[in-house]
Amino acid sequence: MQFPARTQSRWQGFDRSRLPDPITYYATELAALCGHGRRATARCPFHDDRHPSLSVNLDTGAFRCWVPACGAHGRDVLAFHMARYGLPFAAAAKALGAWRTKT
Template sequence: MADLIMDYLKKNKQRQASTHQGRLDKSRLPEPRHFYSAYGFTLKGSSGWQMVKCPFHDDAHASMGINRSHGGFKCHACGVSGDLIGFYMQYHQADFKSACNALNIKKG
């Protein structure tokens, strides 16, 4: 019985260590102006929303808004939306873990 309890405590401790390891540090996300410039968008001004052509569908007119201060985006035509991580995931068809690794926002 003691062995079962010790095994359980050991596994639980390992599980707790793995959940704390690799936490995200969103303060390490790139500044929105620099992030979106890599995708061909020029964000002018320091805050508020700017309309651009959406890269996720055939867009003839600017239908996607990008927030210059926090980097969120929303396309009013196709409905795709998210933050910088979500944009990376959508653009590169990557999963969350791959996007976080590529953006180098994991602690530790």
């Protein structure tokens, strides 16, 4: 599929459908993930957390830390990966396998 050059952007390789399943991703990334059904909690990796303060939605991948001084939040596993590892958008998408490489 060809696109005119002017419509190309740094987002062009991103394929959201290739993002890992939130359940699989968070089970790998978060220690002591526990929960019921769609919601789970874990110790927050964005601050020195002693109790599970991070709430994650296992359907969408959205996450939020309920400690006001921390306040980490995002809407999907990609946002989590960017925040946790300090990566720009494209690098995080590539790390998660959600970036199409040209052949």
